[in-house]
Amino acid sequence: MTSPDILVIGGGIAGLSAAAALSSHARVTVLEAEEQIGFHSSGRSATMVHYALGDRLVRALTLASRPFFDEPPDGFSDVPLGRRTPVLVHAREDEREALDKLDAEISHFATLERLDAAGVHTLCPLLREDARHGIADLNGTRLDPHALLQGNLRKLRSRGGELHTGHRIAAIAREGATWAVTSEKGERFFVPTLVNAAGSWADRIAELAGVQPIGLEPKRRTIITFDAPAGTDLEHLPFTKTIGDELYFGSESGRLFASPMDEVPSEATDAQPDEYEVALAAYRMGERTTVEVRQIHSKWAGLRTFTSDRHPAVGFAPDSEGFFWLAGQGGFGLQTSPAMAAIAESLIGGTAWPVPDVAREDLLPDRFLRQPA
Ligand SMILES: Cc1cc2nc3c(=O)[nH]c(=O)nc-3n(C[C@H](O)[C@H](O)[C@H](O)COP(=O)(O)OP(=O)(O)OC[C@H]3O[C@@H](n4cnc5c(N)ncnc54)[C@H](O)[C@@H]3O)c2cc1C
Structure with missing residues (x-):
């Protein structure tokens, strides 16, 4: 007692x-x-800190949290809580309007760089040529x-x-x-x-x-990891996301990780990856990037739990x-x-x-x- x-x-x-x-x-x-x-x-x-998700309220809570990650209180941690990782949101020509809208919404919270096709591919050389527009927050953070x-x-x-x-x-x-x-x-x-x-x-x-x-409402989301193409500069690879909620990927412990950004309704449970979403992640990597996922190194799923x-x-x-x-x-x-x-x-x-x-x-x-x- x-x-x-x-x-x-x-x-x-x-x-x-x-x-x-x-x-x-x-x-x-x-x-x-x-x-x-x-x-x-x-x-x-x-493990990202970025403004490409949620709405004004979520972004305001994120902005208010940033100083803690950048300068934690004395004695809080012996290691940094995160490291700078650029965030790139990209769009095809037909998705440009949605990118403009997000640009306007996020620019209140973060300093963004507007990128043309050349800028997008310089920051993330793995994307297919149809990624023609982008916004980049070079101050994104990957948390530990x-x-x-x-x-x-x-x-x-x-x-x-x-x-x-x-x-x-x-x-x-x-x-x-x-x-x-x-x-x-x-x-x-x-x-x-x-x-x-x-x-x-x-x-x-x-x-x-x-x-x-x-x-x-708990909703399942899946992540896979797999080998990067030889020569990929994993150190400088941004967290890279489609303007629609289709795919994000980035570097993970010497490999790549990707998620099809699934939101599958679930019970509260020890979530496990479903083969369909695992295959979808690999398929979308092939669709939006030049990376062919030949072998999946690891996979996991977790629940994101929302109010209405x-x-x-x-x-x-x-x-x-x-x-x-x-x-x-x-x-x-x-x-x-x-x-x-x-x-x-x-x-x-x-x-x-x-x-x-x-x-x-x-x-x-x-x-x-x-x-x-
Ligand atoms: C794939 C994926 C990607 C994500 N990416 C990001 C991201 O990039 N950035 C970001 O900020 N967030 C991200 N999230 C969301 C983030 O992980 C969650 O919002 C956050 O972890 C929720 O924390 P929590 O403490 O509420 O839940 P949890 O970490 O689930 O903790 C709840 C705890 O309660 C315990 N519990 C439940 N029932 C009982 C009981 N009866 N008795 C005692 N203990 C109990 C559980 O065991 C559990 O440990 C992501 C989530 C997923 C799944």
């Missing part, structure tokens, strides 16, 4: 970054079902998710917080002003404040607690005291994690609102609360 002030369910990037931030205000314990942190979505991502997770864990522990792995929550009950939380193995915790950072499982956690779910408006849900549940939502980070949970943690700290710990460009109401879970008939 343990009694911290705040219990965080989920040892992914959402749970650990919020726990680290909250540990300056309270005694915080994180419970993670798996034996290791970041086992699910947080350990399976493309391990360093990010471990840094947050280190910060949590340095302030007396705890992480318990192998603790899958099986029951949650309200006992007076306290949440009584029981793991599958029977360990019990009593807390006034519960933070639901269970990723794809966050609606299930709400159901366990008798709180109304918010309609989260594709904005995250952060804040206390309006229908239950002390139950805090931190869910729905979709495909941007790593790159927005510092801002999201600061928002959780503000709403729970009472610190100043950290992202002036984002309205609190746009993030609160209240917007999903079912109206009584």
Whole structure:
């Protein structure tokens, strides 16, 4: 039996970054079902910080998170949290209008270079000739998710917080002003404040607690890795994305990685790659680049979990005291994690609102609360 002030369910990037931030205000314990942190979505991502996904709100959260990645707090990590990796979004002639639109949307958040066909192929020589237009953010960042997770864990522990792995929550009950939380193995915790950072499982956690779910939708995304053509300059290869959500690729540990940007509805589960999406990734590499994927070196899948408006849900549940939502980070949970943690700290710990460009109401879970008939 343990009694911290705040219990965080989920040892992914959402749970650990919020726990680290909250540990300056309270005694915080994180419970993670798996034996290791970041086992699910947080350990399976493309690890990019870029502005070509999401909308204005997601971009604002990303922009607010950038200083943390570029200059982490003293003692947070012994290694850099990321390295500069250019981001190239390219278009065929018939896709030019969509590229113009994205250019206008992103230019508020990042300094972009507009590229003609020659510029596109200089930056990414692997693309086919029909890639005639591009925008490049030379300030893109490829994150080290391990360093990010471990840094947050280190910060949590340095302030007396705890992480318990192998603790899958099986029951949650309200006992007076306290949440009584029981793991599958029977360990019990009593807390006034519960933070639901269970990723794809966050609606299930709400159901366990008798709180109304918010309609989260986990969607599977697949990544493959394979050999690059001889002579490819992997060191300088940009993260390269089609203007439509068809394909992205980049370098990965001496090889190439690619995703067909699939969004296949899924249960909350240990996602596995499906052969169709694996084949689709290879097919689209052949369609948009000069690379022939002869042999797949490795493949994986992970879940990106969205709310219905594709904005995250952060804040206390309006229908239950002390139950805090931190869910729905979709495909941007790593790159927005510092801002999201600061928002959780503000709403729970009472610190100043950290992202002036984002309205609190746009993030609160209240917007999903079912109206009584
Ligand atoms: C292929 C792919 C590419 C992506 N690319 C990017 C990218 O380039 N940039 C970016 O920013 N984001 C990207 N993302 C999204 C990012 O990975 C997620 O938004 C982020 O990892 C979500 O973090 P989380 O902590 O909410 O979820 P998770 O990492 O899944 O953590 C939730 C944790 O809760 C635990 N849990 C669940 N139920 C229980 C229970 N009952 N008891 C205890 N613990 C429980 C789980 O075991 C899990 O570890 C990508 C995702 C995928 C799949």
